[in-house]
Amino acid sequence: MIGMLDKRFKELIDKIRSKSYIDKKSLDEIIKELQRILLSADVNVKVVFEISKRIKERVLNEYSQSRGVQLKDLVIKILYEELVKILGEEKRDIIIAKKPFVILFIGLEGSGKTTSVAKLAKYFAENGLRVGVFSLDIHRPAAIEQLEQLVNRIQADVEKIKFINIEGTSLNEKIRTILDILKDRDVILVDTAGRHKNEESLLKELENIYKYLTPDFTILVIDAYMGQKAYDHTLALKSRVNIDGIIVSKMDGSSKGGGAISASVASGAKILFLGVGEKVDDLEPYDPKSFVSRLLGLGDLDGLLTRVERLLKREVYDEKKLRELAKGRLTLVDVVTQFENIEKMGGLYKILSYLPGFSGKFRKEEIDEMETVIRKWKAAINSMTIEEKINPSIIKGSRITRISRGSGVDERLIKNLIKQYKIMQKLMKDRKHKRMFKEMLKSTRQL
Incomplete structure (x- = not known):
């Protein structure tokens, strides 16, 4: 939800604030504009109409019970609270419960998964953790090279990251050997090949990796351009392996980011970070309240x-x-x-x-x-x-x-x-x- 979408939300808030009086007709106009904005962000139609209904009911009910509150302020407050509800409610963190703490990355090919691994490696290293990184992508050799290059670039600023690769062994042997080499690390990040929910052979390979690796945490990387399609994709992968959290990548370039976030939340998964650019620093912890506040132009100090x-x-x-x-x-x-x-x-x-x-x-x-x-x-x-x-x-x-x-x-x-x-x-x-x-x-x- 970047760029034009931000602009449309801020225009809606300005429109509400400029009104000296809000009647039922004005409220309906505000809700219709909200619907247009959410649908343009590829938010599911059912979700859009549910939030519209809740906002209208809450405004009419709560205003009749409140004293000394301007209706336009109440509308903005309820709009903020309902958007937070569909976009995740509470901020989620990764709790490093043991050492080494193994995190598995999964997602579609081209979703920004490998770059997200590097970004999170830097994020952890900057917070004082010793990080190990390796890749199990045997289908795209360039992916291993890409990850190594990203890690080497990060090490110019942060020296707490170690990249390991071993050639010519089976996946299970590679997992066993590298985990042993990186056993002194606080966190180990594991990249995997991109896979689609309909690619049965790759999904079985993922199940095997998950079973042998026994990760402490699994992160699904979702491309913001997927919009509401993220819902089916997340549920399909959740049926094969446990998903503990999500990173939504490419939020800086897609107007469908709101759809991707709301779809991921609807699937029951927890969004942890947003990828907001191509640089390794462009990873933001996801806080729904902060995100909606900025989206509506209310500021996020x-x-x-x-x-x-x-x-x-x-x-x-x-x-x-x-x-x-x-x-x-x-x-x-x-x-x-x-x-x-x-x-x-x-x-x-x-x-x-x-x-x-x-x-x-x-x-x-x-x-x-x-x-x-x-x-x-x-x-x-x-x-x-x-x-x-x-x-x-x-x-x-x-x-x-x-x-x-x-x-x-x-x-x-x-x-x-x-x-x-x-x-x-x-x-x-x-x-x-x-x-x-x-x-x-x-x-x-x-x-």
Whole structure:
């Protein structure tokens, strides 16, 4: 439920908020628009009409019993609660109950399963766990190579992941040997070949793997493009092996994500994560309340804080640098650091999507333009001398020309950067902002 669908939900909320009075006719119009939005997301027709009926009944019943509550606020509250209900209700976590904790991955070919294995490996490693990874995909040799490449790429940042592969043995022998090699790991992630619910030979192979591996946890990876077809697919695989949780991949590109999520929930499976991009960092723990809050444009500050906290754990902050900020001394070195932090948190578009009132305020094209300017500013700063970075007030005339030639950035953009820097510098001198940075310093000491 990304992009256009978010926009339609936010427009619906704005429409509700703009009404000075809501009668039964207005309520019917709101519910019809909700139905159109959900059906466009490939949510099952029966589910759509059930939620519509519940919302109308609850609004009429609860408003008659409430005092001092505006009807439009009640409509938004009930809409939020009913969407949360069909999209999973409570956040689910993987509890590592023993070591090594073996997690088996299953799913259709092309569902993003192998990439999801790598993403979860990094997620666990960043949370301090030693991770082992191997593949049992004997039908697509490139899959093993792909997984190894992804793990090697991750190891540049995280060193707690070990990839193992053994050639020329049966599946059962491979399982036995690799599990023995990885027995010192906290978590072991096992990739498998993609298989369809109608491919009997592959399903029997999966049953054999499941029986011999005896995983502690099994994750089904569902492609968001499946929409409501995810329901039948999940039930078919559940009849062969136990499914403990689901990752819905490709949520960044599909308008059918809502259908895939609601179908998975209807099957009784628990959604754990959403794949929201191609990068190994693009894996978000799935929290239905947070997801619906962002979807409706109500803001998700908790989600933003979670991403910031994750970044803070990964970075070693220099207390001296924060002390300088608290004193009002801001350098262009600090500005570059902030630009890099924005990139690591998923970029401006992702950050703004968490903030109430901002998610629908800027078009994607406008945010892309902002990010282009930021990249050019960063290139300009990297072409400056240490003296210029520490004391930008000396950057004038010939220095601007030199920086422009060295970075390939237009002189006007460099002048604009200096102007924005001076505005930030003034903010840092403000008492209110000093207190904010002192709180930042205090919180980093507690990490």
